[in-house]
Amino acid sequence: MAEESLSLRRRLWNPEARLAYALILPTVAFLAAFMFYPIFYVFVMSFFRTNKLSALTKFVGFGNFIDRLQDKEFWWAVLRSVIWTAIGVSTKFLLGLAIAVLLNVKYRGRKTARMAFIIPWASSVPISALLWKLVYHPDFGLLNRTLSVTGLWPKPPGWLGAPYSAFGACMWVDIWIGIPFFALVFLAGMQAIPQELYESAHMDGAGSVRSFFSITLAGLQELILISTLLSAIWTFNDFNVIYILTRAGPADTTNILITSVYMNAFVDRRFDWAAVQSVITFVILTIVSVIYARFYFRQENA
């Protein structure tokens, strides 16, 4: 026992380990100061009343949580976040997969097509959102001008001015930005699948649909899990698109949890409510991540 403990100490505190500690110390210190402390402080803040400068004024226990959970608007924001994420991620996934298949087929101009599909992903999100805001402009926006000039829709609506169309318009921009991520990840995955598998399947009489489901999708399984998890977290937390396009309006109908956190904190200056919603967002995303991780590791072990 004493020997074991000595060996553990040697392993954890030898010259090489000390060098390793010294090397990782700056990173740990940086993360502690700029990541863990703010997260910890938000948790603390959620149990206090705050003033308009975010200073803690009074301990209220779960008072802020009870207050938020009893607020109808909060639940609407949660529901919108879930719908936003579910539809957003599944559409990005399906379109990304379809594009990856197209980009994986050999044809002239494939390289150009691959580069073109990366543009939305490579552009900065606020700039993309601003461009789409111009596209959606009711009078001189590209979309409405095209619809009216071609006669497809002589009097098109103001897309960002009504609840459902505004939500859909924001969601489309988020999808447009997010598709290349899936396409690139799936394309990389497809290129790692050995060609021989397809040839064998073909010789065994499998059609292209069967090959797609049994070889391509099966080969991408792990990537699908990881990419949808990442995309779900990013989509759930996508603040830029909604803030730039609608500022959570009209009448709060595009207000999801993350925009609601911002509005509470920096418009109404209710930092305590914002902290509660941040904690709830954190919990929701942690639960989703844990479920995904269990799936992932179960498959890996199988």
Next chain:
Amino acid sequence: MFRLGVVLLLLAPMVVWGAPKATFFWAGYDGLTEDFRASLEAAFNKQSPDAQIQIVPVPWDSLQDKLNTAVAGGAPPDISVVGTRWILDYMATDSVQEVTQYVSKKTLDNINPAAMEAKVKGKLMGLPIAAGARILALNASITKAVPKTIEELEADAIKVNNPPNAYGVFMPGKSHTELTDFCYYFYAAGGNFFEVKPDGSYGKCTVNSPAGVKALTFMAKLAQQDKVVEDNFTTYDRIHGHPLFYAGKIGYVMIGAWVDSAMKQAGATFPVIYANIPSFAGQKPAGLIITDSVAFFTKAPNLKAAGKFMDFFYQDQWKGKFDQLIGFPPVTLSAAKDKFWNTPLYQALNKAALTARPWPLVDGFDTLNTETWNACEKVFQGQATPQEALDAAAADVDKARGM
């Protein structure tokens, strides 16, 4: 000697580099040009090596968000343009300082006392930068009928409405940082945002009073029943909607002093008639007057340099030009003597100011703004009746103010 000269030459830029540099959040008023901002910054920095300024342009609609974020983050600018109605919120957290500590007496003595709306309990918490009543502007190539009541305005708007070439009246249906567009009709209906207690302090929110319901019902009627406002009005806020007027597509618009200079910059050439914003029949005339101020922020490091800059800026050469660009009547007595202000617009603004009322100077104005706009949007979207929406807004405002 030569060596000393070289050393001094090398150190010279450090003197300027090391001078305190104050930051100024500069509101993007309509009519104000980037050239003016840059030349003002350069001129001050050139003549004042011991105190420098960085003028940060911020669009009006982002200003409050940016400022709140900076103040809450503990890194406020030294000075910023603020809506005077925001000051009480900043005072509640000791975020702003008395202006008189930093600005010279000479500058203060040159300011019209009537513009000192930011004087709270005898302390001047914001230096007036712009003040002006809101007025009704008519595109005279569409209509010359000056309405005496809101009901007449509605009738005239119906007469001239001819979409998509001309719309009767402009009304933004999308929320923005100012509550002006509801307030025009609310004040016109004789409304008050809060009960006023015998000691002069504000009590419960009364935006859901009969006057509020009347105002919002009327706004919804203009848009949904009369259909005399611009198409897709719920996509337009004030900033993006006023250009429709400058483009000659709107008969009537309730607007501020910047209208003339903004029209010139937009190349508009049609004739304009200016008038008071009318009231509902049977109500006293009551328009809206708005003042903006420059506030000094407590935690900022270079307040003295900021004060020195304000003394420089408030000279007629700069402040006078600033006023002319944004079109607001001058707040400084000396600049007001300029013959530039002897125009029909300025006369209309003066006339409107006689009966206009300011915003309530109240802690929690932000919430009033957000909740009332939210109520308007809900009604415009058909999600609530005016009474329901305004009842909810008033309840939320009272809750936020601890009532």
